[in-house]
Amino acid sequence: MEIREEIAELLKEVTTFRQDLHQIPELGLQEFKTCQYLKATLASFGVKEVYEVLETGLVAVFRSDKVGKTLAFRTDIDAxxxxxxxxxxxxxxxxxxxHACGHDGxxxxxxxxxxYLSEHPESIRGTLVLIFQPAEEGPGGAQLMIEAGVLEKFGVEQIIGLHLFPEFDEGVIACKKGAMxxxxxxxxxxxxxxxxxxxxxxxxxxxxxxxxxxxxxLHTIISRNxxxxxSAVLTFGQISGGEAMNIIPGKVELQGTMRAFSDTVYNTLTSRINTLATEIAKAYDCWAEVTFNHMYRVVDNDEKMVEALKAVAGxxxxxSPPYMLAEDFSLFQQQIPGLFFFVGIKNEAKDYIYPLHSSKLRFDEKNLLGGIQCYVDLIEMLNQEGA
Known part of the structure; x- marks a missing residue:
């Protein structure tokens, strides 16, 4: 994909943005410094229409006299x-x-x-809604933004988001129709x-x-139910119980994660976990209390929007293969058609190979230009007939 000159010229500033934000990471719903930085930067571009949401979230709106859809673009902001x-x-x-998950990028x-939009208003069609969303890592800021009315207030028709991904080489734009x-x-x-x-x-x-x-x-559920x-995953990562090596404990707690690519499979998991845990405990003269925290939904990419991305990325x-990772962008896709794609950042020569959530995650800011180029080109592509 060719990066146009006017977008390539943004590299120095984009690098500064990323490195500044990298130094002030904040957890979900505590992103006060981050929000102030974003707000001040948008103001320096001359963006007039900026709204605060959930104390640490922001929405910036760009409007045009050209007929077009109302498209939203979303970024997460927490660390x-x-x-x-x-x-x-x-x-x-x-x-x-x-910022070990690339949210600074x-x-x-x-x-x-x-x-770019501020300097090139001719590229705007319809209304563009830029969503700076807190708390993607938890407790699910996308749902909070939805409940705050950000989609409804602006009449958003489609939503686009991206994620830096160290499993794809630099320069790669990766996506998949349907469940990703x-x-x-x-x-x-x-x-x-x-x-x-x-x-x-x-x-x-x-x-x-x-x-x-x-x-x-419970591990028989995957193979027998x-x-x-x-495809599904059930992993127990924590177990706690007992007070001394020579005392039989009266209580043990197990904590785990469960993942699936369809609601049907996910619901089977929850049902069987509840039944098996309860009945197996009885066999040992114990009883089990089972609780679930249902989090994010399937990232389910709209087929026509994926075709538009393929056209602009060339x-x-x-x-992309499907991944058992989860993203609360999926909650927006429960409301309106959405497109979520990966931007490759892997460079083995520079040792940019560490996975998301690694304490050693690094990447080259030049890769961010590919995301900007896709966003700019998608404005026009998604406003073509049938998109």
Whole structure:
């Protein structure tokens, strides 16, 4: 994909935006410094129509006399509770906080896009709504923005977003029609038994033994309750219980994540987890309490919008495989047609190979220009008949 000269000229400023924002990472719904930086930068471009949402979120609006759709472009703005080890000169100034998922790059892309629109109003058609969304990493800022009315207020018809992705080489634009990222949820199983001395197990009900059986039993769901043609993940990453090595514990807690590419499969998971955990616990004279936190939905890309992206990306486009990662952009797609795509940042020669959420994540800001170019070209492409 060729980067046009007027977009290539944004590199220095986009680099500054990214590196400035990288130094002030903030967790979800606490992005006060980030919001002020974004607001001040938009003001420096002369953007008149900027609205504050949820205290730390922003919406910037560009309007044109040209007939066109109302398109929204979304960036996430929050960071992660990660201690940075990237070694960059512009490292995080907030201890234990880092932009380890590329959101600093997403914001810099959006600011570069906003600057381009400010300097090239002739490229605007209809109404463009730029959404700076807090709390993607949790607790789901997209839903909060929806509930605040950002789509309804401006009559948004379609929404576009992107994510930097270290599994694709620099210069690659990757996407997939339909389900590209998974629906996800969290499950907590509390196993209640009866405490006893370890030397007298017959006087208790062993919650650890029951919990172990539950974990083993739940992993049969994937192989025996789902079609071999369906994909799902169930992972328990935390287990806690017990007070001493010679005491049978009366309570054990399991915490895990569950993911699937369809609501049908996801609902089967929840139903079987509840049934199996409850019944297996009974077999050990225990009882299980099962709770779910249903989080994000399937990132389900609109087919016509993906075709538009393929057209603008040209030979830079590749078809992405589906990923079990989750994204709250999917909540916007529950409301209106949406397009979410990946921008490659991997460069093995420069050691830009670390995965998302890594404390060592690094990338070259030049890759952000590809995102800006796609955004600019999608304005025209999505306003063509049938798009």
């Amino acid at each position: 992660l509770p990660v201690t940075e080890e990237s070694g960059v000169a512009f490292t995080s100034r907030h201890k234990g906080r880092m 997403h914001m810099a892309t959006m600011l570069g896009f906003a600057k 990222m998974a629906r996800n949820g969290e499950v907590t199983i509390t196993v209640h038994g009866k405490s006893a001395h370890g030397a007298q197990p017959q006087q208790g009900a062993d919650a650890i033994l029951a919990a172990a059986a539950i974990i083993q039993g 789902l079609s071999p043609l369906d 030979d830079s486009y590749v078809t």
